[in-house]
Amino acid sequence: MSAAIKPFSDEFEEYGRDESRTSGEASSISFPTKEDEVRAILRKLHAEHVPITVQGARTGLAAGAVPHGGHILNTSRMNRYLGLRRDEQGRFLLRVEPGVVLSELRKQLGKKALPTAGWDQASLEAYEEFQAAPEQFFPTDPTEASACLGGMAA
The missing domain is CATH 3.30.43.10 (Uridine Diphospho-n-acetylenolpyruvylglucosamine Reductase, domain 2)
Incomplete structure (x- = not known):
């Protein structure tokens, strides 16, 4: 093995x-x-x-x-935040691994403090815009906040 x-x-x-x-x-x-x-x-x-x-x-x-x-x-140990960008409508799109837990994402968004280690320059620039923007939230709301985003997507 x-x-x-x-x-x-x-x-x-x-x-x-x-x-x-x-x-x-x-x-x-x-x-x-x-x-x-x-x-x-x-x-x-x-x-x-x-x-x-x-x-x-x-x-x-x-x-x-x-x-x-x-x-x-x-996949629960795959819990990194990989990058951020804005789409044509100005929405923020956060790329994460499947083990990111919903409750942790909500906390990070509420504090406007995402872990940015390893992000490329475009993501860091979008992060500056994110910090200056009105509060953001993840719209999906399952019954269990300890769910991983990968499981929610599945």
Whole structure:
């Protein structure tokens, strides 16, 4: 197994279920932190015909994050803010990884203090405009603020 892919053991038992209280089983699990790691994991498991369950914060009530064998790819550690831009209508568009948690995004937007490490110059310029603009908010409002944005999109 790849170093990023770990055997599923009792240590990871909580990842066999979500808020639906449904339980499943898996043979392996990974917690990638970068897109390259996701690609490498998917390539390896695809070649071996291993089914994959993608998880975020596991806050769903429909058992979508519950594995039924195979591998769990948990994206909760992919939680960086990647950049910001404005569209033609002047709206701010924030690019994030799938593990960003809604409640944390709301706090960041409320403080107008986004983590900008690694942003390109265009994003930093848009960030200056963001700080001078009226308060912004993320319009999607699910029932669970501890949800990851990737899970919300899924």
